[in-house]
Amino acid sequence: MSTKSPSKLFINIVGIGKVSSSIARQLKGKTKFGHILSRDRAKAEQLAKELDGIPVTYDDDFLLDGIVLFGVNDSVLPYIQQKLERKVNNIIAVHFSGFHSSAIFPEEWSPVSMHPNCSVADEYYSFKDVLFGIEGSEKGLEIAKKIVKLVGGKYVTISTHDKALYHLAAVISSNFPMALAYLSLKIYEDIGIDNENARKIISTLMESVSKNISKYDLKDALTGPVKRKDWKVVEEEGKVFKEFFKEKYGINEDLYQQFVKILRKIVL
Ligand SMILES: NC(=O)c1ccc[n+]([C@@H]2O[C@H](COP(=O)([O-])OP(=O)(O)OC[C@H]3O[C@@H](n4cnc5c(N)ncnc54)[C@H](OP(=O)(O)O)[C@@H]3O)[C@@H](O)[C@H]2O)c1
Known part of the structure; x- marks a missing residue:
């Protein structure tokens, strides 16, 4: 492997997207950059200029x-x-996917995945205090830990075998609340609350839940009828749920019962 600088990591980039550009910009001045590879030469040239790297496309020799x-x-x-093929020498391959494990790459690439647990919506995202899930080869993990540190993040190490489960946990926490937001929105709209105010109510509720989760254990963070053991209220709301969603949306009351069951597990 190249030892372009004894003290600084030597980093190439393949594919200029939101995550890779953001990470690269956070690493600027702290690492050395080599090839910046994109399908789009202009994009490669622009980022390479910023990072003092070498712009290339897939058709070039490198x-x-x-x-x-x-x-x-x-x-x-x-x-x-x-x-x-034939453009790789002796590399440590890092990717950012939450879904794929490091095993998507060949062993001889000393692969590692470092998945940021955040939503990266642009090319200038700061990873300060973001928790990365990392897994992979020994050499790769060593590098991933250094990169996480350089961008100001934190990490948890998981096993390659558990990557799919790890991603499922993230989907449950980051995507499923959207499905719940949709259900709440339908009720608010039905009872005459405009879309903007309805979204405001939902986001405020979700924000306070999120803050409570970060501060307290789930048992202490939970509020509402199940926490208060108001079983009559829980039962009555089940009926309302059944009536509202079955009629218009074909959603079974089992959904309500399943959530109550899970909440009871937290409380009891
Ligand atoms: N965005 C997030 O919130 C987020 C969060 C956690 C993890 N991740 C993970 O980070 C990785 C990158 O996500 P991203 O959001 O940064 O993606 P992105 O902004 O869409 O960028 C992906 C890049 O992939 C390259 N690409 C697309 N199609 C290609 C093709 N057919 N052949 C070769 N290259 C192609 C393009 O680079 P060029 O145009 O330069 O070739 C494109 O800019 C993914 O593994 C994702 O799961 C993303």
């Missing part, structure tokens, strides 16, 4: 060595090895 940050989409990751 050889990647050192650390390579793969910022491509999850659907592209399985094919990127083919795309880079």
